[in-house]
Amino acid sequence: MSQTSRRHQQRVGWLRWGVAGLALLLLLVLLAVRLTEGPGFLFLRQDHTWQTMQARGSWRVGMDPSFPPFEFLDEQGNPTGFDVDLARHLAQGWGLRLEIAAMGYDSLLDAVKAGQVDAAISAIPYDPRMTQDFAFSEPYFEAGVRLVVRQGSPIQAVADLAGRRVAVEWGSLGDMVGRHLQREDIAMELVPYATPQEAVDALVNDITIDALLIDNVTLREAQGQGAPIVAVGPALESNPYVIVLPLPASQLQEKVAQALQAMATDGTLAELEARWFGAP
Known part of the structure; x- marks a missing residue:
């Protein structure tokens, strides 16, 4: 084999390895993006919000207690109302304590985004413009x-x-x-x-x-x-009230979805409505 032929084969080999290496690098980049951002991609993706809740032993929920009968302060200054009962029911179903972080309505979404609370439940209407920043549960009350x-x-x-x-x-x-x-x-x-x-x-x-x-x-x-x-x-x-959750919190989102579906099926949501509004 001539020297020219050997050099040609070497160049072809280097080119093949270069293409293969570039493809592998691209695959690793795509995998890293999906693992950190994509919802529910592979089993490696972890929900840090859910893990923190488990370690803390509580579900920290932001509320503005100024909108009865959904959330307000009773005579002793304790939060009460439809949303409080809803949040407590969910937390108890997961074996967690409910922690309510009272704040102004305009601060609720910022608190979720900053990780100061695990969720916000405060008669919050669904807003499709915010789906790039937050996850929303299925509606639990239609206020339309x-x-x-x-x-x-x-x-x-x-x-x-x-x-x-x-x-x-x-x-x-x-x-x-x-x-x-x-x-x-x-x-x-x-x-x-x-x-x-x-x-x-x-x-x-x-x-x-x-x-x-x-x-x-x-x-x-x-x-x-x-x-x-x-x-x-x-x-x-339509003006549905929803639970606002951190966008990366895929496991918490799944837990909330399952619990709300069970509450709708077994009549718990209807019981909450009757308790706080009376019979229709």
Whole structure:
């Protein structure tokens, strides 16, 4: 074999090894990225939030205790409410103590992101714009806008609102939904009120008011106080409350998802709603 042929074979060999080495390096880089960022990729990825909770023996949850009946302070200054019971039920199911970190609503997401709390549960609506920074549970309460009528009303759907007078809280999401329906050629008259309670009272006491567009929280509070009103049809504008979790906390996310599904299936969520709002 000539010297030129040997040099050519050496160069081909070096090229093959170089390509193979480059491919291996690229594979290692991709694997490192997936192990640190990709959700649930391979068994090597660890959930440090869940590990910290286990070592600490507690689940640390951020709440703003100023929104009854979801979270507020009782006469002794202790947090109580729907969300407190929800968080405690989850923690007990994992064999952990519940630690509540009280803070302002605007600080909750920052606290989750900084690792100051393991989660935030505080009547927080789902926000698709934040999914790059946080993980969200499945909804545990639907707070969206409902079409509400007096018991026994012939109105059973949005289409029945034509020619009707509909109460709304001025400037609320219900008001916005009503204006949207008007643009969709539902010929109804919107009657604005200063507060949600005034809008509810108008439906109950004023026979000229035929229906009400109101959020589900206000509806359930009114029903719990004995107002003879009912919701008809599905939510007209969804506003689900969710649990906010750290984005890398894949194991905690899975645990929360399993627990909420079990609570929905066995009726625990319905029991919490009945406890804090009363019977519908």
